[in-house]
Structure formats: C-alpha cells, structure tokens
Amino acid sequence: MSDNPYANSNSDVDVNSVTELSTAEKETHPVTSDDSLNWDGAPMSEPAPIDVPPGSTLVAIDWAELEGALENNSPELHSFLNKSSGDVIRIFNGTDNAERRLQEVEADPSYVYIEPISSREQYRWMEEYIEEMEDCPLKDKLNIAVDGKGAFRRFKDVLVQDPDKREVWFAKRSEKLQAHIAEWLKAKNIVASNSAPWQEGASTRKFETVRRNRYSASQSRNFGTNLRRKSHELVDLIPSKALPIAAAFLEFIANDKGHYHIDE
Numbered sequence: 001m002s003d004n005p006y007a008n009s010n011s012d013v014d015v016n017s018v019t020e021l022s023t024a025e026k027e028t029h030p031v032t033s034d035d036s037l038n039w040d041g042a043p044m045s046e047p048a049p050i051d052v053p054p055g056s057t058l059v060a061i062d063w064a065e066l067e068g069a070l071e072n073n074s075p076e077l078h079s080f081l082n083k084s085s086g087d088v089i090r091i092f093n094g095t096d097n098a099e100r101r102l103q104e105v106e107a108d109p110s111y112v113y114i115e116p117i118s119s120r121e122q123y124r125w126m127e128e129y130i131e132e133m134e135d136c137p138l139k140d141k142l143n144i145a146v147d148g149k150g151a152f153r154r155f156k157d158v159l160v161q162d163p164d165k166r167e168v169w170f171a172k173r174s175e176k177l178q179a180h181i182a183e184w185l186k187a188k189n190i191v192a193s194n195s196a197p198w199q200e201g202a203s204t205r206k207f208e209t210v211r212r213n214r215y216s217a218s219q220s221r222n223f224g225t226n227l228r229r230k231s232h233e234l235v236d237l238i239p240s241k242a243l244p245i246a247a248a249f250l251e252f253i254a255n256d257k258g259h260y261h262i263d264e
Helices: 015-018 023-028 063-071 100-106 119-130 135-146 151-159 163-187 204-217 223-237 240-255
Strands: 057-059 078-082 088-093 111-114 190-192
Touching: 063 078, 063 088, 063 163, 088 100, 100 111, 119 135, 119 151, 119 163, 135 151, 151 163, 163 190
Parallel strands: 057 190
Antiparallel strands: 078 088, 078 111
C-alpha cells in the first residue's frame, strides 16, 4: 500500500518528474505553469474588437471631464476634447493668455469643441422629473420653484429638503447626461476605446460617486481643473441667502491674483 493515501497511479501528471523538465516544458506544464487555469474548460475569450466606422476616431475618453464640460454652460468657459489623448481642456475668459490659447486650440485639428448642454434642455429635465413625481407637497413646491428666473437654484434649494427624492433626481439626471454624451460622441464621429463608468457595472444612481472618486485619483495630474470642479459643486450646495457672501469672497480672491494664483 502506498504511503500516500491520495496517490493515483493512473494520474497523467507525475509530480516527482517536474524537476526534470526543461524550462520550455515547465512553462506549459499543468503543475509548473504560471498561466491561470481555465476550470470550466471553455476557451479563453479575448476582448471583442472595437468597430470604428470610416471617418471616425478612436479615443480614450476622460468621462468625468467630458461630462463636466457638457453640463457647464457658463459663457465664460470654453471646453475642448483632445482627440489624441482624450483629455479635456478648459479655457476661462479673463485668465492669463486665454485669448491666445483659445486661438491656438481652435486652429488645432486634434481638438474638438464641446458644446455645453443648453439651459433650455436642462430645464426640460427638471420639468420631466416634476411631472413624473406623485402628487405631494414637495411636487407643489418644485412647480413653484421652477417658475421664472433663478429656477435652477430654487429647484436645488427645495429638493434638498427630501434626500431620497434628491437621489432619484440625480439618478434621472445622470441618465439624461449619459444619453447626451452618447449622442455627442456619435455626432463628432468619436468612438470610445474605454468603457464609461456606467458601462463598467456602476449603477446610474452611483455614477456621481464614481465620477468624484476618479477626480480624487487624478488630482496630481489635473490639480487646477479638479479644484474648479470641486468649487462648482460646493457652490451648488450653498443656500440662496448665503450666495451674496460667497460671491463677494470669490470675487475678492479672483482679484487678488498675487496671493491666490495657482499654476495649473
């Protein structure tokens, strides 16, 4: 009887002979190979090739930056996508060399202008969300809030009263943004070589978190851009009554460039 109760005389693999194998044989041997085992016996599949239509450009998209550029329709901001690197650059009116930089980018065929989503379109998103809500006091408040100038600010101020419905709004808004991004890329003949966060298993409701995590991970590369984005998000959370103070402070910092200038 064998000393090893688990030894199998019919085994095709002789463990004792492994040391006698050549280097080439060890690389493919079932005991010594470093390759991962395919336990289900199915052939290992390779990623499906990306279909790039004629005239289109394959680009590794910076999804968070692209989404931010599309939703920011400030007339002082000009955003461009670099079709070679996938990076998004932003040029702010009034900053140093802004006019010269804008002329350079517009003349460079590797850049494509990112047209922001219009205020009218984003206003329709709010209207659709309110219409889909069940009748409740919050719905009445939102209908009043979106009537007239300052609708976006009042809408956010009212919605913050109900965290659950606010999360639903962010989810629906993300869906609209995702659809718009897909249409914009198609219109510009751009094919993404990398998956968007929502295509990687991140639910629509979690896209905001995914986006912010990606900003944190790339802060060393896009320090100035990330700070501008963070500042924009913080402004959205400021109550209306505190906006005059915040605006005055930001204006003070903007005019005191000698002390608060940050190289991007």
